[in-house]
């Protein structure tokens with residue numbers, strides 16, 4: 368009873384650390400850009416916006432807002448240290464001079480790959496998250512899915528390219544997570560629904576992530592039967608064509624970077640679990 372719950376908690380703790388490692392890499396990249404442009408390390412306006420977004424998201428997820436605030440304060444503090452600022456940089460600490468990045472910001476390649484390997488070994492395969500994910504209230508799953516899809520498809524949604532889906536119900540099934548969602552286009556908003564899907568795209572969590580990050584294309588995945596379509600053929604085929612034609616370059620860069628990193632981590636974890644090199 369307790370053991371599977373704790374395995375799930377361990378899996379989420381691993382995922383939190385993996386996300387932290389990804390955030391630190393993006394902070395290092397942002398720091399390098401700011402240095403080149405002569406911008407200061409600290410950006411109070413940006414930090415205020417991060418806290419405001421976090422507060423809104425915490426409210427929607429039903430998370431205590433103080434918990435969200437403290438977590439964000441912790442990672443921002445870490446990012447400032449990573450960029451060479453003292454632990455309490457609010458007191459007007461000077462920006463780091465070009466060429467004097469703190470050693471913490473530039474981990475050696477071997478540190479990095481060691482950390483990655485450690486994280487991947489401990490990273491549970493999707494099948495192990497399934498039990499936990501199924502315990503999450505469906506309304507949470509739906510909100511997370513709606514937010515993710517809205518970000519990913521903001522451009523084609525705005526341009527009316529998804530209008531063929533008005534009122535049509537398209538399912539996304541992830542068998543290794545034991546999850547199945549049905550999305551319906553309601554005006555310009557894609558929302559999750561409890562009604563049955565008319566057509567369903569089915570694929571493993573890793574393959575869907577590889578598709579969303581463009582590390583693999585839809586054609587290859589369908590051809591290799593790693594993605595499958597069931598139900599209404601016409602709707603399914605239109606969805607499939609759309610996947611191929613989506614203007615991926617319009618997807619916000621930050622979303623693409625995160626998807627790319629997530630997909631690479633999931634693929635590497637799958638290989639590690641399968642015992643491949």
Ligand SMILES: C=C(O[C@@H]1C=C(C(=O)O)C=C[C@H]1O)C(=O)O
Nearest residue numbers: 394397408409410413442443446
């Ligand atoms: C990473 C940056 O540097 C600092 C750290 C931030 C963060 O951790 O999100 C945000 C703003 C800056 O004070 C940045 O400017 O984006």
